[in-house]
Amino acid sequence: MAISPEILKVRPVIVACAMMATIMQALDTTIANVALPYMQGSLTATQDQINWVLTSYIVAAAIMTPPVGWLASRFGRKNIFVICVTGFTAASMLCGIATSLEEMVIFRMLQGVFGAALVPLSQSVMFDLYPEEQRGSAMAMWGMGVMLGPILGPTLGGWLTETYNWRWVFFVNLPFGILAAIGFLWALPAAQKVTTMKFDWFGFGMLSLGIGALQMMLDRGEQVEWFDSGEIWIYTALAVIGFYVFLVHTFTAKKPFIDPSLLTDRNLSTSLIMMFVVGIVLLATLALLTPYLQGLMGYPVVTAGLVLGPRGVGTMIAMMVVGRLVQRYDARYLMLFGFVLTAIALYEMSGFTPDVSQFTLIWTGMVQGFGLGFLFVPIQTIAFATLPAHQRTDGAALISLVRNIGSAVGISVVTFLLIRNTSIVHSDLSQFVSPFSYAVQSLSGTVMDASTMTGKAILNQVVGKQASIIAYADDFWLMMWIAIAAMPVVFIMKRPPRIGGGAAHAAMD
Numbered sequence: 001m002a003i004s005p006e007i008l009k010v011r012p013v014i015v016a017c018a019m020m021a022t023i024m025q026a027l028d029t030t031i032a033n034v035a036l037p038y039m040q041g042s043l044t045a046t047q048d049q050i051n052w053v054l055t056s057y058i059v060a061a062a063i064m065t066p067p068v069g070w071l072a073s074r075f076g077r078k079n080i081f082v083i084c085v086t087g088f089t090a091a092s093m094l095c096g097i098a099t100s101l102e103e104m105v106i107f108r109m110l111q112g113v114f115g116a117a118l119v120p121l122s123q124s125v126m127f128d129l130y131p132e133e134q135r136g137s138a139m140a141m142w143g144m145g146v147m148l149g150p151i152l153g154p155t156l157g158g159w160l161t162e163t164y165n166w167r168w169v170f171f172v173n174l175p176f177g178i179l180a181a182i183g184f185l186w187a188l189p190a191a192q193k194v195t196t197m198k199f200d201w202f203g204f205g206m207l208s209l210g211i212g213a214l215q216m217m218l219d220r221g222e223q224v225e226w227f228d229s230g231e232i233w234i235y236t237a238l239a240v241i242g243f244y245v246f247l248v249h250t251f252t253a254k255k256p257f258i259d260p261s262l263l264t265d266r267n268l269s270t271s272l273i274m275m276f277v278v279g280i281v282l283l284a285t286l287a288l289l290t291p292y293l294q295g296l297m298g299y300p301v302v303t304a305g306l307v308l309g310p311r312g313v314g315t316m317i318a319m320m321v322v323g324r325l326v327q328r329y330d331a332r333y334l335m336l337f338g339f340v341l342t343a344i345a346l347y348e349m350s351g352f353t354p355d356v357s358q359f360t361l362i363w364t365g366m367v368q369g370f371g372l373g374f375l376f377v378p379i380q381t382i383a384f385a386t387l388p389a390h391q392r393t394d395g396a397a398l399i400s401l402v403r404n405i406g407s408a409v410g411i412s413v414v415t416f417l418l419i420r421n422t423s424i425v426h427s428d429l430s431q432f433v434s435p436f437s438y439a440v441q442s443l444s445g446t447v448m449d450a451s452t453m454t455g456k457a458i459l460n461q462v463v464g465k466q467a468s469i470i471a472y473a474d475d476f477w478l479m480m481w482i483a484i485a486a487m488p489v490v491f492i493m494k495r496p497p498r499i500g501g502g503a504a505h506a507a508m509d
Contacts, residue, residue: 010187011129017183018122020176021085023152025118028057028092028111028173029283030153030312033290034305035166042166043101051287051415052219055408056105058283059215060112062404063208066257068117070199072124078188081121082181087114089177096170120400125188153312154286158305203249203257210242211405218412222419258398262387268395270493271383272402274335277486278375279406281342281479284414285349285368286311292472293361296465297354307361314366318373331378331385336490338378339483341371346480350473354465382493414475421471422464429463 032039032053040050072080091110098104160168217235224231250256263269286308293304322334345368348360380399387395 013183013187014125014129017180017187018125020180021081021118022122024088024173024176024180025115027153027156028115030286031157031169031172033286034154034158034294034301034308035161035169036290037294038161038166038301039104043098043104045101046223049101049223051411052101052105053108054283054287055215055219055411057108057112057115058404058408058411059211060109061116062112062401062408063211064113064116065120065400065404066207066398067199067204068120071117072121074199076190077121077124078184078190080117081125081188082184084114084117084121085177085181085184088118089173089181092170092173092177096167152309154290154305154308156305158302162300162302198255200249200253200255200257203246203253206242206246206249207257208242210239210246213238213242215408215412218409218416222416262395262398265386267386267493268383268398270489271379272399273489274375274379274486275399275403276406277482278372278379279403280410280413281346281368281483282372282410283407284410284479285346285476287411288414288418288472288475289349289365292352296468296472297356307358308365310362311365311369314369315373315376316369318370319377322374322377326378326381330495331381332490332493332495334374335378335382336487338371338374339487339490341367341374343371343480343483345371346476346483350476350480352473352476353469386494410479414479417478418468418471418475421474422467425470426464426467429467 036050036053039045039053043050045052068080088111091107091114094107095104095111098107156172157169160166160172213235217232217239220235221232226232227236246257250258251260289308290304293299293307294301299307318338325334345364348364348367352360383399384395
């Protein structure tokens with residue numbers, strides 16, 4: 001396909017704007033991680049509440065990803081792109097001026113709503129800007145942009161928080177958002193609208209209800225004593241109703257929101273399981289490591305960001321390598337290799353103590369990042385290799401949805417387990433801190449003398465820290481077993497006969 005001379009003139013501008021939009025969206029999935037402890041104090045939130053800053057963004061983005069194709073076709077890709085970039089930038093500024101947890105969660109949800117379209121629309125624009133023989137290189141360049149966000153996120157977030165304050169992790173989007181919006185308005189050609197195209201809003205609504213209610217149940221459960229509270233029963237009922245009605249509607253409607261025939265494809269179905277696991281491990285690990293580094297190890301926010309950065313470097317290197325290997329070797333074995341590396345890294349993390357060296361933190365992060373990189377491309381390559389071309393867009397939306405749900409659920413579950421296990425272990429360890437214990441008696445006359453109020457407070461702090469270390473180890477151990485449990489699923493997949501162009505392009509999503 002020949003590209004018109006007019007498009008060639010403005011192509012660099014469109015590419016730059018598309019990359020800025022992609023990096024902004026990808027950056028905001030990780031940039032807030034290292035700033036969470038600072039937000040927690042400013043917004044007067046507990047440890048489990050502050051993670052809503054992460055999960056609200058991910059859930060909103062997950063819910064709003066499926067309608068992107070319909071919105072772009074119905075109202076025009078250029079219009080939707082400009083609206084979403086502008087809305088995302090405005091929501092970022094609102095996040096930066098938030099004064100309460102409730103405001104922050106609402107504004108982060110707005111960020112997710114507007115940001116959901118940025119990555120798929122950027123990919124679509126990049127795909128159309130280049131002739132067929134150059135699309136592989138264009139998608140590789142776009143893929144590097146997608147990975148640049150998570151790489152820069154912890155490091156940039158740490159630097160901005162230390163140099164200015166946590167609000168600048170959101171304010172930083174303003175200049176890039178303005179430039180991208182102006183560039184798209186000026187250079188991006190208007191595409192033809194399809195006004196007759198219909199969307200299954202009922203199915204979409206039921207799925208949204210199920211996802212939203214499930215997330216609220218997970219986020220609120222610990223605070224209201226789970227099923228001792230009527231609130232949790234309401235969320236559970238809404239989640240069950242939403243998912244049940246969605247499934248019934250999917251298999252009975254003429255044109256459902258998700259084509260049920262997609263699930264009959266064995267490779268896609270198993271890939272959804274794999275991507276759910278990847279979603280759990282990817283962001284849940286960062287949600288745990290950030291408070292571990294800053295709370296237990298006492299790392300400054302900049303140092304924490306620098307230590308987390310190599311994880312993204314490992315992922316980027318792996319994606320560059322596996323992009324070539326997947327064309328020559330069985331993608332199932334590459335995926336298995338990725339799970340093995342991920343499990344090894346999580347096993348090492350389960351043995352972390354506050355005395356662990358920076359070198360150990362960095363190499364385990366790089367190993368895990370490398371393993372995750374060996375999962376992304378092979379999973380999507382296998383998923384799309386056996387799908388008909390007309391179903392690849394729906395398949396990509398479904399995989400993106402499952403990955404985001406896995407991330408949100410993973411963060412909520414590990415946070416709940418961390419708080420619960422810390423309390424349980426603290427109670428167990430406290431049994432050994434008594435006036436009759438030889439170890440406690442040996443502290444007599446020191447700052448930890450149990451006969452003084454100060455000594456009791458210090459002893460309680462020591463016990464609490466040890467309980468937290470064990471609880472973190474339990475979470476890493478759990479994620480390791482989740483990664484191991486996913487390994488046998490690899491052998492259920494069919495070996496892809498050959499990687500076609502469509503599958504390769506879809507794999508970059």
